[in-house]
Amino acid sequence: MQSFKWINATSVDEVKEIFAQQGDKARIFAGGSDLMTMLKERLDMPELIVNIGNIKALKYIREEEDGVRIGAMTVLADIAEHPVLGRNFTALAQAAKAVGSPQIRNMGSIGGNLCQRPRCWYFRGPFMCIRKGGDTCYAVNGENQYYHAILEGEDCFMVHPSDTAVALIALDADIIIAGVKKDRVVKAENFFIGPGEDIEKENILEPDEFITEIRIPAIEINTRSTFLKTRIRGAWNFALASVAEVPS
Numbered sequence: 001m002q003s004f005k006w007i008n009a010t011s012v013d014e015v016k017e018i019f020a021q022q023g024d025k026a027r028i029f030a031g032g033s034d035l036m037t038m039l040k041e042r043l044d045m046p047e048l049i050v051n052i053g054n055i056k057a058l059k060y061i062r063e064e065e066d067g068v069r070i071g072a073m074t075v076l077a078d079i080a081e082h083p084v085l086g087r088n089f090t091a092l093a094q095a096a097k098a099v100g101s102p103q104i105r106n107m108g109s110i111g112g113n114l115c116q117r118p119r120c121w122y123f124r125g126p127f128m129c130i131r132k133g134g135d136t137c138y139a140v141n142g143e144n145q146y147y148h149a150i151l152e153g154e155d156c157f158m159v160h161p162s163d164t165a166v167a168l169i170a171l172d173a174d175i176i177i178a179g180v181k182k183d184r185v186v187k188a189e190n191f192f193i194g195p196g197e198d199i200e201k202e203n204i205l206e207p208d209e210f211i212t213e214i215r216i217p218a219i220e221i222n223t224r225s226t227f228l229k230t231r232i233r234g235a236w237n238f239a240l241a242s243v244a245e246v247p248s
């Protein structure tokens with residue numbers, strides 16, 4: 001692993017200040033369950049790691065009149081077990097519960113789940129694929145039975161691995177983004193980008209931006225939303241396919 005500088009941030013404003021000075025060299029560390037692998041495999045080599053795990057102001061699930069607000073550092077286990085989410089935003093609670101294993105759900109934050117990197121093994125392995133600056137997507141003629149797109153692959157056939165993303169898009173959620181120049185709000189469905197738009201990125205975040213909150217608009221009480229996921233084994237695995245449905 002390449003050495004890096006580590007900062008324990010204590011507030012959102014402090015993160016913004018750090019990003020204002022060294023945004024392109026810094027990376028957010030939330031639970032670290034994905035980032036640590038990226039660092040160890042030298043797939044990501046930032047000079048500075050900004051730990052947001054101690055920012056208490058980013059850990060909450062709040063019910064408000066217009067819906068529910070979830071801080072970016074809220075762990076998936078808390079989302080899976082939250083009574084209001086389980087009752088009124090069932091698809092999200094089910095999606096959080098479908099992630100990996102209890103250990104991953106206790107470590108992994110919702111912000112990190114939305115910003116995790118692709119699981120394509122050519123991207124994760126020692127291959128100079130098109131996503132890493134090469135000129136070939138090895139999945140096209142190689143091992144492509146899991147974690148790859150069957151539609152609209154274009155140059156790279158990676159799919160986004162996040163279970164909660166599927167539920168949040170169906171629930172019409174907003175993603176609240178803090179930035180050095182300005183804060184902004186985007187619909188979850190506009191947050192993610194495919195390889196056709198930018199081969200190196202999976203979302204619209206600029207280097208000096210990060211997620212602070214997820215907002216889900218209120219829906220009628222007892223609306224029975226659902227999340228379903230199919231995978232190669234019963235636990236500890238990413239989706240082969242998943243679907244979320246929210247009746248309107």
Ligand SMILES: Cc1cc2nc3c(=O)[nH]c(=O)nc-3n(C[C@H](O)[C@H](O)[C@H](O)COP(=O)(O)OP(=O)(O)OC[C@H]3O[C@@H](n4cnc5c(N)ncnc54)[C@H](O)[C@@H]3O)c2cc1C
Binds near residue numbers: 034111115209
């Ligand atoms: C064995 C295993 C099985 C898994 N199975 C599943 C699964 O079935 N379904 C699923 O959806 N996921 C699965 N995951 C992925 C897991 O859910 C994510 O690793 C986890 O949610 C990431 O959260 P984190 O807080 O640890 O993020 P980190 O690892 O700290 O960060 C991940 C990435 O997001 C960025 N980031 C983190 N927070 C923010 C933020 N607030 N704003 C901007 N960028 C941010 C980081 O810079 C980094 O690039 C699995 C992971 C493992 C290791």
